[in-house]
Amino acid sequence: MSDTITIFDTTLRDGEQAPGCSMDTDEKMQVAQALVDLGVDVIEAGYPIASPGDFDAVQRIARRFGSQSTICSLARCRKEDIDSAWGALQDSEKVRVHLFLATSPIHREFKLKMAEDEIVRRAVESVKYCADLMSKRSDIKIPNVEFSPEDAARTELDFLCQVVEKAIDAGATTINIPDTVGYATPTHYFKVISHLKKHVPNIHKCVISTHCHDDLGMAVANSLAGVEAGARQIECTINGLGERAGNAALEEVVMALKTRGDYYGVGTKIQTTKLCNTSRLVSKMTGMTVQRNKAIVGQNAFAHEAGIHQHGMLQSRSTYEIMRPEDVGYIGESLVLGKHSGRHAFRDRVTKLGYQIDDETFEKVYQGCTALADKKKSIYDADIIAIIENQSTTQMVETWSLASVHAFGGTGTIPTAAVELHQASGDGQPVVLRDAATGDGPIDAVFRTLERLTGISATLTQYEVKGVSGGQDAQGEVLVEIEHDGKTYHGTGLSTDILDASARAYLQALNKARGGMGGRAASPLKGV
């Protein structure tokens, strides 16, 4: 038996069936490109009979990508569906038609209103019709036809064996066993596939495939149980998108097979480093956000906040990680600082931010950060920088302090600012300095005026405004980073007026630049 699992992605068909997730042709093309880049073996691109738009999307995807991945289209066991599915694929290279017909007693009685023998007859006729149609193309020796007994997991095993055997005889090369309503459990699903392997005499002539839905949260576990029983194709979707609770998530089955290769003994051709990017693209195209704690591609999938975990991670990532974030293309903060973090992680971050501070100052910074963490969910690098630099500015005598700032902008006017500063002098009487300047906007005008008044010219390398509290009287915190004489200085300003906060932040940075305090070599290391 092959030790490579075929990954059949149905994001563009079953995934798109999720309410509110339909994609237009251009969006489908972008997702198809990403799936090809990811190394997906078979892309189910759509259901051509459903609409002219879907026909067009399948056709364009097949023409563009049919030499790289196999492109598949879906059809009911009806002539018009099969004609349409084949019509969209016929002039492309690697193609497959996927036929389905429900076999469970519930679907037979209530939906199709067909007896068992009629189901078998319709399945056989359709597979044959499809295979004949495809084999009219001279280069197709063995038509690539997949057959799915829909709702297989709720079908009587004897009848399932009968349908499967006949479908293979009629020319199906892949037999997919859908758990259409997510009813199976891993042991149950394992037994269904094992039963087919044991009781269908021609089963060795086809590839067995899994197609599991997540209604009970077991789609991935069931798919993997299917692999253990001998399935060699998994049908899945990016982010687990799909009908109701969705399908088995591609990223989860692929990483389970890779991470537990010791157990499953099989692998896939998926370029796992592209998983996170593909997940983000699908989320953007469908508007379906990925929950933070989603396995593999969620924002928290490789993030650690607890001090004990962070301490372990700093010694060896293997203490709390079973996969390497870079193997799935995860980009995000690994050690997230918050109220559960300890000194080891804070010390590590402070060092990585380029600061060397003594133990006493570090303890103050740590206490400041944990106090802040009681007020906000996460502590960002900028928060730590502000707290560290606040430690030095509290000991620093400011040369200039802000007395007043006015600025205006708007359509058809030149943004202008007027600023008054007080400059410290030896006799205790501050010197009053006033000036005005124009700029690209009112804040830029304020910064230029401050540079004229202080005589320090600097380059603004970062400007960030953050809301500190909610409500109409919310305070804004402005964080600036400037470069002066090859060194980087930070300033923070807090005010209910953004102009005022910006002026204070910039002036604080200029004060530091004048005293050479707290400056770091430009381009420091960022993050973990």
Ligand SMILES: CC(=O)SCCNC(=O)CCNC(=O)[C@H](O)C(C)(C)COP(=O)(O)OP(=O)(O)OC[C@H]1O[C@@H](n2cnc3c(N)ncnc32)[C@H](O)[C@@H]1OP(=O)(O)O
């Ligand atoms: C489990 C799955 O995911 S199956 C795929 C489900 N996906 C979709 O349904 C999305 C796209 N669907 C559509 O655009 C439309 O439903 C169409 C174009 C396919 C059909 O539309 P309509 O002709 O208006 O039929 P409608 O959807 O209302 O009903 C389904 C019909 O197909 C029949 N049918 C259902 N499954 C099959 C099948 N596998 N083979 C043959 N006939 C089937 C039903 O019995 C019903 O027949 P009837 O019209 O003679 O009563």
Ligand SMILES: CC(C)C(=O)C(=O)O
């Ligand atoms: C079309 C079939 C394979 C399907 O999506 C299902 O049964 O869930």
Ligand SMILES: [Mg+2]
């Ligand atoms: Mg499905």
